[in-house]
Amino acid sequence: xxxxxxxxxxxxxxxxxxxxxxxxxxxxxxxxxxxxxxxxxxxxxxxxxxxxxxxxxxxxxxxxxxxxxxxxxxxxxxxxxxxxxxxxxxxxxxxxxxxxxxxxxxxxxxxxxxxxxxxxxxxxxxxxxxxxxxxxxxxxxxxxxxxxxxxxxxxxxxxxxxxxxxxxxxxxxxxxxxxxxxxxxxxxxxxxxxxxxxxxxxxxxxxxxxxxxxxxxxxxxxxxxxxxxxxxxxxxxxxxxxxxxxxxxxxxxxxxxxxxxxxxxxxxxxxxxxxxxxxxxxxxxxxxxxxxxxxxxxxxxxxxxxxxxxxxxxxxxxxxxxxxxxxxxxxxxxxxxxx
Numbered sequence: 103x104x105x106x107x108x109x110x111x112x113x114x115x116x117x118x119x120x121x122x123x124x125x126x127x128x129x130x131x132x133x134x135x136x137x138x139x140x141x142x143x144x145x146x147x148x149x150x151x152x153x154x155x156x157x158x159x160x161x162x163x164x165x166x167x168x169x170x171x172x173x174x175x176x177x178x179x180x181x182x183x184x185x186x187x188x189x190x191x192x193x194x195x196x197x198x199x200x201x202x203x204x205x206x207x208x209x210x211x212x213x214x215x216x217x218x219x220x221x222x223x224x225x226x227x228x229x230x231x232x233x234x235x236x237x238x239x240x241x242x243x244x245x246x247x248x249x250x251x252x253x254x255x256x257x258x259x260x261x262x263x264x265x266x267x268x269x270x271x272x273x274x275x276x277x278x279x280x281x282x283x284x285x286x287x288x289x290x291x292x293x294x295x296x297x298x299x300x301x302x303x304x305x306x307x308x309x310x311x312x313x314x315x316x317x318x319x320x321x322x323x324x325x326x327x328x329x330x331x332x333x334x335x336x337x338x339x340x341x342x343x344x345x346x347x348x349x350x351x352x353x354x355x356x357x358x359x360x361x362x363x364x365x366x367x368x369x370x371x372x373x374x375x376x377x378x379x380x381x382x383x384x385x386x387x388x389x390x391x392x393x394x395x396x397x398x399x400x401x402x403x404x405x406x407x408x409x410x411x412x413x414x415x416x417x418x419x420x421x422x423x424x425x426x427x428x429x430x431x432x433x434x435x436x437x438x439x440x441x
Contacts, residue, residue: 114145123148127174133387134169134380146406147174153413159196161409162189162209165355166375166401167200173384175409176200181355182208182254183269187438189213198412199420200404204230207258210420211431212438218420221408225400229255232310233289238263241286245306250286251277252433253293255312258422260288261430267437270339271354273297277305279440292316296339296346312340314375314398320344322394326371330392334367338374345373362386375401 124144128135135143147170154160154177162185163176172179178188185205189197190212198219199206204227206220238250238260252264253273261267268276274297277285285303287294289310298305318341327333327348336358337349346352351361358372359382369390372379376395383391412418422430 114149116141116145120145120148124174131169131173131384134383139170143170143174143406146410150175150406150410150413153410157196157413157416158194159198159413160192160194161198161200162205164201164205164401165359165378165381166398167381167404168377168402169380169384170406171200171404171409172377172381175406179381181269181271183271183354183437184356185209186212186254186434190438192216196413196416198409200409201225202227202230202398202400203420204255204257206420207422207430208254208434210422211258211261211427211434214427214431217416219412219416220418220420221405221412222403223418225403227255227400228313229253229289229310230257230260233260233308235259235263237308238288241288241306241308245284245286248284248286248306249280249282250288251280252288253290254434254437256289258426258430261433262426263429264288264433265436266440267433269354269437271356272437272440273339274300276437276440277301277303290340292342293339295343296352299343314396315340315373316342317396318342318345318373318394320348323348323371323373326392326394330369330371332369333392334365334370336361336370336372341373349373362389377401 124147128140160177161175162178163172165181186208189209196217197209199209202225206218210218250264251266251268252260254267254269277297286306288308291307291309294305294307315338323335335349336351337345339352371392375398376393379391379393
């Protein structure tokens with residue numbers, strides 16, 4: 103028997119059977135997903151989880167995905183580095199990337215023989231779009247002999263022109279592993295500044311910025327402190343320097359989550375994409391999360407219906423030029439070797 107509530111034109115009814123099969127998931131996330139929304143999400147979650155079994159597929163979801171995706175259908179969750187590592191280990195034949203396009207490309211780089219699906223090919227990234235392979239070649243000409251480190255938030259074309267990749271979690275470690283006095287670091291200028299502040303290496307940066315993190319300001323953070331006594335502020339290093347100066351802890355998305363798990367602050371502001379607070383709150387409901395809530399419009403292009411359709415049709419599939427992929431894969435593998 104159908105229960106009120108359908109998704110996208112009523113194609114997937116919310117039945118008693120669906121409600122029963124998804125009850126445990128809803129019980130886990132009911133504090134962050136309103137009950138009125140559940141009849142919309144549950145049929146999609148149920149269909150996706152059945153399709154995964156049929157297709158020998160897994161869903162990789164970034165920390166910035168919404169809770170119904172992150173907790174409802176994801177098999178592997180984490181930041182860019184975690185997803186890259188786990189993607190390289192999977193036995194699944196099909197990988198669905200619930201994130202943005204450069205992440206799907208990275209999954210394909212480390213799984214060239216597998217089918218990698220990107221539910222929305224237009225889910226991009228302001229950092230990835232800020233630089234091209236030609237830009238990197240021009241930088242090398244301007245600074246001959248200087249090694250190039252690229253943040254994973256770049257296209258495969260850019261990775262192919264660089265020596266090694268990094269994430270926000272291992273950027274300092276990667277830069278120092280090169281044992282060079284000067285390093286070209288791209289494309290995020292704020293992450294480059296963070297690395298320069300915490301390393302003796304001279305950093306040549308690129309003026310790329312994350313459109314989510316650059317919107318935060320130090321004055322905004324101080325305003326939150328004034329309104330919340332005892333507030334703990336933890337920030338992502340893609341934020342401007344005045345935000346990092348105002349924070350109690352600076353770290354990658356994984357580092358921020360680990361900090362909250364370890365320190366268990368009574369009240370915390372995670373200065374990053376706000377869906378991450380929702381996802382961590384599911385695990386740690388006793389913590390009061392103050393949410394400044396800057397959403398990534400690209401991450402939010404990924405929805406449950408798009409994931410379902412990708413599994414039904416096995417498209418859109420990510421394809422890379424073999425010559426570009428071979429060179430980009432070296433940069434990713436070097437990063438994974440550093441850790």
